[in-house]
Amino acid sequence: MNTVHEDAALNAVRAVPDLTASDAVAWFVPGTPSGRQVIGYTLSARAATWLRVSPAGVVEAAPGTGDILTEAYEMVLFDGERELRWLRSPDGTGPAIALGEDPAHLPSGRDVTTDPPPRRGETHTRLLAGNPDAHAVAGWSTLGSERYAAAQLPTTFTGGEVLTIETVEYLVEDGHGNVDVVDSRTVALRSTTKAAVSAVAATMTGQEGTAA
Numbered sequence: 001m002n003t004v005h006e007d008a009a010l011n012a013v014r015a016v017p018d019l020t021a022s023d024a025v026a027w028f029v030p031g032t033p034s035g036r037q038v039i040g041y042t043l044s045a046r047a048a049t050w051l052r053v054s055p056a057g058v059v060e061a062a063p064g065t066g067d068i069l070t071e072a073y074e075m076v077l078f079d080g081e082r083e084l085r086w087l088r089s090p091d092g093t094g095p096a097i098a099l100g101e102d103p104a105h106l107p108s109g110r111d112v113t114t115d116p117p118p119r120r121g122e123t124h125t126r127l128l129a130g131n132p133d134a135h136a137v138a139g140w141s142t143l144g145s146e147r148y149a150a151a152q153l154p155t156t157f158t159g160g161e162v163l164t165i166e167t168v169e170y171l172v173e174d175g176h177g178n179v180d181v182v183d184s185r186t187v188a189l190r191s192t193t194k195a196a197v198s199a200v201a202a203t204m205t206g207q208e209g210t211a212a
Helices: 021-031 194-202
Strands: 011-014 037-044 048-053 059-061 074-076 082-087 096-100 119-127 131-134 141-144 152-155 162-173 179-193
Touching: 021 037, 021 082, 048 152, 074 179, 096 179, 119 131, 141 194, 162 194
Parallel strands: none
Antiparallel strands: 011 096, 037 048, 037 074, 048 059, 074 082, 082 096, 119 162, 131 141, 141 152, 162 179
């Protein structure tokens, strides 16, 4: 089911001072909405690694992935309502920015919302390349293909044919009435079927919202 968010805008705050990856997690997680979970990924020189964060702030990754926060140079986390972006600087700390439509749900920090704030646009569902399968660890799925190395993702395998990423766009309008996409926010990672994805695409009307 899609919910319309006609007046929604993207707000942003930046942590002060800059944080390590683990401190950025601790800054972001306490505001997670009830019933939601924080998942995301890190990028390092060795790999792109998916992770889950417990309500207590404990980072869980697939076995054998090492200390992913220490190795990371970039991290993105999301809980469906908010997103965290962190980028490492040479000293090991870096800017941590939280984004969301309700500023009351963002962690404390310096307001860095653009003026005017970008308005909510369309929600998109994109297929991840590969074939999902059950993982040995509950709550995880394996995504494999002949072209790419197998990836371990923090979503329960439900027997679906595909894994999808849902994102929402944010728009600004210039003085001439031109509307441009200036940002996007990750909403969800899902195990589903091709038929379900096709059904969602067929019913899109241009008035978008986050799937429940």
